[in-house]
Amino acid sequence: MTQPSTPAHSPVLVWVMGAAGAPADGSEPFRLGKADEPQLLVTDLVATRGDGVFETIGVFDGTPVNLDPHLRRLARSAELVELPALDLTVLAQAVQAAIDAHAPVPELTVRVMVTRGVEGSGTPTAWIHARTAEDWSRCREGIAVVTLDRGLSTPVPRPSPWLLPGAKTLSYAVNMAATREAVRRGADDVLFVSTDGYCLEGPTSTLLVQHGDTWTTTPADAGVLPGTSIASVFEVLRAEGATVREELMTPDQVASADAAWLLSSSRLAAPIARLDDTRLTVDAHRTAQLISVLKGQYPGSR
Ligand code: PLP
Secondary structure, eight states, X not given: OOOOOOOOEEEEEEEXXXXXXXXXXXXXXXXXXXXTSOOSOTTBHHHXXXXXXXXXXXXXXXXXXXXXXXXXXHHHHHHHTTOOOXXXXXXXXXXXXXXXHSOOOSEEEEEEEEEOXXXXXXXXXXXXXXXXXXXXXXXXXXXXXXXXXXXXXXXXXXXXXXXXXXXXXXXXXXXXXXXXXXXXXXXXXXXXXXXXXXXXXXXXXXXXXXXTTEEEEOXXXXXXXXXXXXXXXXXHXXXXXXXXXXXXXXXXXXXXXXXXXXXXXXXXXXXXXXXXXXXOOOOHHHHHHHHHHHTTOSTTOO
């Protein structure tokens, strides 16, 4: 996987939220800070417990893609971890301000972070940070993926909501450890597999599998994050008359597909060129089409 070069950063927009969603001190809803100056207190529960939620939004030629779905998913994640309701209007303004504060670049990655705030304060902290996206060009040509056991069965998330299925929390250390394991095994990325033998998702991506005119992803109730990218792709495929479905798939079913991808908002569509020891066909034409959908630039897509 391409390692980040030193990216250009925008200032950080810091929003400290009061209980009812209003700014905690009654002043401006957010302020501009510098990314290379201290902004967070060491007592913030995100620093001590990883207790918070986030979103990563892709911005292409200055336009954020799927902003509303991302903010709605953030609100849903906040609800799942029992944070106060978020003011999505303020957050949308702050995202735009972060984009405006950054030098214009073709691909920008904007992170929206909301934490439980300083321990005992009851007031969440939020910040938004825009940075030049990593260079994902090599991944968009094809990636080697290894399957790794996630240690959970597909029915487990339903009776165990404390596992926070479907929430994008800031506790991504396990996901990052899995990615390092993939690199140790000579691969670029991971496809998590459940203990009952089904493919789930990548540590930062959603699985998309093509068999002829049928396109399949993992059902959200298997404990995966409902992706904004897969929603956009399915909308376009459905409009083209293809069959799209959410169904559990085994690694063998993915390995025997016509093509498969890992989708996400910043890297976009990364075609799976190898799954464990099996080579898959990389469909460069389809990949380019998927990338244009995910950049919000495909005719008919949002
Ligand atoms: N699954 C996980 C665990 C993720 O972290 C992500 C994105 O970061 C995705 C799926 C893909 O989500 P989206 O398409 O909304 O970027």
